[in-house]
Amino acid sequence: MKKLMLTLTILLGLAAAGEAKIKVVTSLSDLAEFTKAVGGDKVEVDFLVRGSQNPHYIEIKPSYMLKLKSANLFVTIGMQLEIWAPQIIDGSRNPNLIVVDCSKNVKKLEVPSVKVDASMGDVHPFGNPHYWLDPENVKAILQEILDNLVKVSPADAEYFKSNLKAYMKKLDAKMAEWMLLMSPLKGTKLVTYHTSFSYFVERFGLSVVGYVEPKPGIPPTPSHSTELIQLMRSSGVKIVGLEQYYEDNTPGQIAIAAGARLIRLCTSVGGMDGTGDYFQLIDHNVRAIVSAVKGS
């Protein structure tokens, strides 16, 4: 018996060694899901930013450097969403690490025509980086992930491609469903805290007419809030969509003063109950907006 156990242990050990997985660390939970979808059982994926955190600001922990130290790929959103990333990459001292920028083939919105002074606190110096909330943009992200997984393991290219196709098929089916739910809402105006939903609303034909923040990354001021309330009243805005990680005090007061509803929207997988995967995440946002419009 003892001998059999020993043989089994050796065999299992050999199997594990033969199937070394590609180690991937992603910044966001959403990117971890996309990487698992393409990489299947050939990848081991971890992510740094919890869904409930504001991805612009995270506290850097030594454990993040350790995670990157042994990784093959670090998959990021880019456009300086992860302004904290260079410090972690340097600290990881991993010369073989491939940093993947998923924004490479995405059509970017709100790209400033003049240089944005980041020292003033504007956190979108290269345009709006929240492109993963448009489900159509997920296709460019999946492709970028695939191209880089193939760099690490060319022999698995066909396997990755067929995984990507399967995920894309599911995405297309859900997209048709979301479009159907959102089509009666074309032209609906809303206000959000941060410019998190620019790509999302553009895809579904809604518009965000104002923000609780005066500029991306700049906290609300009383004068800006007063102007926003006036704007909401004059343009008939009935919804304030608040990202999961912001306090609701100021947005709540603004909503009451303007006669609007405050709803919670979610920007990342796992950020709220019932957003355990990307499909549920978009489902949550679509349904929250649809029911707010119906209820108003």
Ligand SMILES: [Zn+2]
């Ligand atoms: Zn942002």
